[in-house]
Amino acid sequence: MKSIRIGSGSAWMGDRVEPARWSADRGALDYMCFETMAEVTISMAQVRKAEDPNAIGWDPYLDDRMEAVLPGCLKAGTRIVSNQGWVDPEGAADRVRWHLRKLGATGKKVACVTGGVVTDRMDRCGPILETGADPTGFGDALLSAEAYLGAEPIARALGMGADIVITGRCADPALFLGPMLHEFGWTPDDLDRLGAGAAIGHLMECAAQITGGYFSDPGFKDVPEPWNLGFPIADVTEDGACVLGKLEGTGGRISLGSVKEQMLYEVHDPRAYVTPDVVVDFSTAKLTELNDGRVRIEGVTGKPRPERLKVSIGCREGYIGEDMFLYAGPGALDRARLAKRILEERFRIVGLKADEVRIDFVGYNSVHGAATPADAPEPYEVAVRVAARTQTYAEAFKVGREVDGMAVSGVAMTGKRGGHRQRVREVVGVWSAMIDRDAVAPEITMLEV
Amino acid sequence: MRVQLRHLAHVRSGDKGNTALISVIAYSDPLFEILCEQLTPEAFKAHYRGAITGEVTRHRLDNLGALQFVCEGALGGGVSRSLAMDNFGKALCSAVLGFEVEAPDRMRNLLVNLAEPAAG
Incomplete structure (x- = not known):
């Protein structure tokens, strides 16, 4: 065989x-x-x-x-x-x-398979699978939309000697x-x-x-x-x-x-x-x-x-601002909890406009969140990690600025994270929809050496 | 005897959008039977205490000795917009290792990496 x-x-x-x-x-x-x-x-x-x-x-x-x-x-x-x-x-x-x-x-021979991009054919897509929304409604926020191609064009390219x-x-x-x-x-x-x-x-x-x-x-x-x-x-x-x-x-x-x-x-x-x-x-x-x-x-x-192909759609969905700082030793978790309270009050005072804010204690509940057992032991070290999703860059930037304030205006024995890193990033939302097969035509281009 | 699930099965997380896919794979067939009986979708969801906000569906695979849990609303709105540090929920599956099951004493030798009872 x-x-x-x-x-x-x-x-x-x-x-x-x-x-x-x-x-x-x-x-x-x-x-x-x-x-x-x-x-x-x-x-x-x-x-x-x-x-x-x-x-x-x-x-x-x-x-x-x-x-x-x-x-x-x-x-x-x-x-x-x-x-x-x-x-x-x-x-x-x-x-x-x-x-x-x-x-x-x-x-x-090097073959190149294209033809999956469907950003100009959103009207051939069905509703957004996750929300039921109109696939043509993304406007300027739309970054990309591509159909997942199958094995056929790859086999065809190999058949052409690639x-x-x-x-x-x-x-x-x-x-x-x-x-x-x-x-x-x-x-x-x-x-x-x-x-x-x-x-x-x-x-x-x-x-x-x-x-x-x-x-x-x-x-x-x-x-x-x-x-x-x-x-x-x-x-x-x-x-x-x-x-x-x-x-x-x-x-x-x-x-x-x-x-x-x-x-x-x-x-x-x-x-x-x-x-x-x-x-x-x-x-x-x-x-x-x-x-x-x-x-x-x-x-x-x-x-x-x-019957139809799946399309992956990416669009701009605002920004995430995030930062982190550290506690250790006896009482670390109590200090982290007070730091959280201070940040929440500060976000209120500076009028942070966020779709969602999340403050976790790394080493304690940042990975399993609500699933963390009520009797989880107190950790020796805790990092406070704060993140917010916002519509604008300026609002996301406030997250890091308020963490800066924690350096001299926060809780005793606060450790700063070393190394300055990017604290605001753009959010790319990913959605999916189904598209008619006849709206997608894979093409093969052959380059020769 | 009451033991943690980690002695009966291994687990893996996957993600699709806002849905976590958690595989629970028994180390052997008799242990799989225990899991099928006790790790119901309801018990699974309750163990996650609100970390899974949507429906939990369980698929049973006898040929693999595995259960696949489809957990909707478990990834903070979706991998790309989630504020979680583990935005893919890759470590989410490890919570179920602590799920407690009742295993008959005669199956003790099938349980993986179980500490010997203290002498005396």
Whole structure:
């Protein structure tokens, strides 16, 4: 039975680069796929572009990643699929071509997938899913709107001979499903195989989260060499089954536990995980731990794809002002509570206009909030962290100014946070809607070296 | 015996907008049965004491020995506009590790990392 080997290259923009290099050099991969986008990635890139027209519109670590993996990928004949194009896939593809030329490569093709941007077609979207609001009502606040593209344009680009495919927004599993469609010729009615393939993509797109990253809990779930994790490598067969492994000599471990955590990660309904290409049913999955440290996954099934595509919408929604200061030793929590009271009164006196204000005690209740047990022990150290969401920059700025006042006009033994940092940031709200498929036409541009 | 859930299961948080998705995965099948019985959506929501403002839906996956809790209104209005430091709610799942369950004594050896009772 035909099989292909796919490696994860990254789980997000800030991911480590070194494990991708190891897989490119030693993994004997057919494909390496990079996932680098979060929901706010596009909108934040638009904000940066508004501030500085020369700001790059793609993954700022594109150079680091390509320098790390291209030599190994060229040597092994590994093809690359990556969503590092962000708001400028053409620019990113051109930059990749520059890297190929620098390495002396010839006869290579870099494809660029575009066509997901729908800011000029908001009238083709249904109501905002979270609120039911009119999708055309954002006005000037609208920063971005892109449809999540599926695996089809990626498979098409590979079919056109692309060695590297650069995309903007697409569904994360599609980055991996694209190569499977291309290699195995699965058709839209191969629902179970599409479901299995999308599931593999879902498992692989968070890279080390399945090889022991984000998994260690001392004494409960121990992971060998968690400072040295390898990225996952999937051997996928044309029936849709796969075996997940990683390179010899790397840290971490793939286990039933890590696979289960990743399988359910960010999934609303495990019997209906919606992707542009297929709706995945994880409830039929069968996992087997093999005696060589790998895990076999089979039996995942699929249901027909949704009629419409999901659109991620980003808009300007005001500002958040925030700051923090410190207490320690006996009575720390009492001093923090008084500081909170002083800040609340100060915000009233200076007439802070905020949509929401939140004052937490870091070390005590800042993470679990209302879920903090009533009998939680008093901490030895407490940081008071204050944040407010406002409509204007000037109002958000007041938060930091009032924390400044706490330095000499506040509570005894107040510690200041060292290092001046940005205390006001812009809020990019993220919303979603569904759009008609015929309003979205993915396009492929091919660059040649 | 009454024990914390952390000896029966491991957990992971995910996020989508203002909804937290919390996976509770049993270390073994007999422990999964206990969780199915005692970690009801109502008990789960009550344990979070108001940190989850919306509905809690539970999906049961026998093939994985896992429960998936869909917690609406748990992320301060959504990841991007939340004032929480942990705006993704990545650490939100760890609160349920402290949920107390009643486990039969005969299952003691299935419980993970349970301290030995003091001698004498």
